[in-house]
Amino acid sequence: IVSLVALGFDIEKGHIYFQYENKKLRDLAFEIGTKTIFSELSAIYGFQGDVKIAHMISVLVQNADILQPQLREYGGPKPTVIPVGVDQDPHIRLTRDIASRMRMFLVEKRLDDKNKTKRMDFKPTYLERGVLDAIREKLKEEGYSTEEHTFHIDISNVQDVRALERIVRDVEFEHRGYGFFLPAATYHRFMQGLTGGKMSSSVPESYIALTEPPEDAAKKVLQAKTGGRVTVEEQKKLGGLPEECTIYELLMSHLIEDDAQVKELFEECKSGKRLCKACKAQAAELMFSFLKRHQEERERAREVLMQHEMYKEWFR
Ligand code: SF4
Incomplete structure (x- = not known):
């Protein structure tokens, strides 16, 4: 929290x-x-x-x-x-x-042969007393032409289904219904762990906690699995595999906000212009500064929470 x-x-x-x-x-x-x-x-x-x-x-x-x-x-x-x-x-x-x-009611759009009729269905098993009368009255008040059947009401002059839904929802809500929107x-998507595969609390090298010392986190980044080739020459020639690289994922998801910069990084990696050693060092540095800043912010956040009526109990 x-x-x-x-x-x-x-x-x-x-x-x-x-x-x-x-x-x-x-x-x-x-x-x-x-x-x-x-x-x-x-x-x-x-x-x-x-x-x-x-x-x-x-x-x-x-x-x-x-x-x-x-x-x-x-x-x-x-x-x-x-x-x-x-x-x-x-x-x-x-x-x-x-x-x-x-929901007490379900508004369903049904078209007739002339593509005109809209129909409103309601669920009679979940009606509070008086709801049906209220809905009839409201529809009449709003100028809708209705024809009542056993389990549904046909409404033939609906221009705007959303407006009708709004009316129905309001009546339902006034009568102790929930009126939920879906x-x-x-x-x-999940990020992979720094060691490749899933992050796991039993493998500390696979994840970085927001509370861990920034220097330790930076070390983990330097040891993380990359999408780099076996040799520098190979990487310059064939390019890296950012799609499989945990460092790229970290930079893209957390450490670089500018999309244009992320795109450039991806292309540089693909073309072999970017090499893993420098790339990891950049990610480690960004991670270090992020965590350092975040941990200072945490101290401020704790004070804010402690002064708040609703949350101070948690910090006693
Ligand atoms: S250059 Fe960077 S993004 Fe590309 S594979 Fe190496 S560490 Fe990953």
Whole structure:
């Protein structure tokens, strides 16, 4: 948390929480559990009969993590973007399904023969008392022509589906519904470890911790696996393999912000103009300065957190 704040997280605008002490999150997870079945989790995560219940609950809690920003306490439904690792894709898809299931209504665009009719579906099993009357009234007020069926309402003069969705969501929210937007996500790929392959806490040379001494981190960079050739001559002739190089990955992902500079570096490596010894020395130096600066920032961040009503408890 200290590093997060040191890296620029604004505690006045953002919110940090521990799952175990967040009652709203646990309540939401519980409700999500009423919309999720075992065979679904089993199909996604491979759960068998011997899986612990707590393991299944942890999935629901993570679904709740994703939907939590849309709770009433945080301003209600809103579009959200969740940054996750690529391996978390099934998790995001499951949460999107759940968000949809937790809606009272589903607006679906259906075209008739003349390509005109739009239809709104609703889920009658999850309606609070009075919701349907409120939705009828609102649609009438907004000038929509409706035709009611047992499980859906046809609306024939929809110009803007989003406007209709907004109306439906507002009514749902006023009647204690969630009105969730489906969460979106950005997918992030993993960096390989400095020794090649995966980073592992049992192989300290494979990763750099934000709290480790900058000189030690710089040494690790100097010893990291590169995409260089066996000899300098070969590298000058054939060029290096930045796609396989941990140093390039480090420079690209963390140490050089300017994309044009990263591109130039890539091309220099490919063409054999750039050699690994100098390249590693540059990366080691950048890593050293970054960590030194970051660790000074951490001290400042700790003071900020200690003075903050909500977070000072954690530093007692
Ligand atoms: S020159 Fe740099 S980027 Fe290219 S392989 Fe060597 S260390 Fe990696």
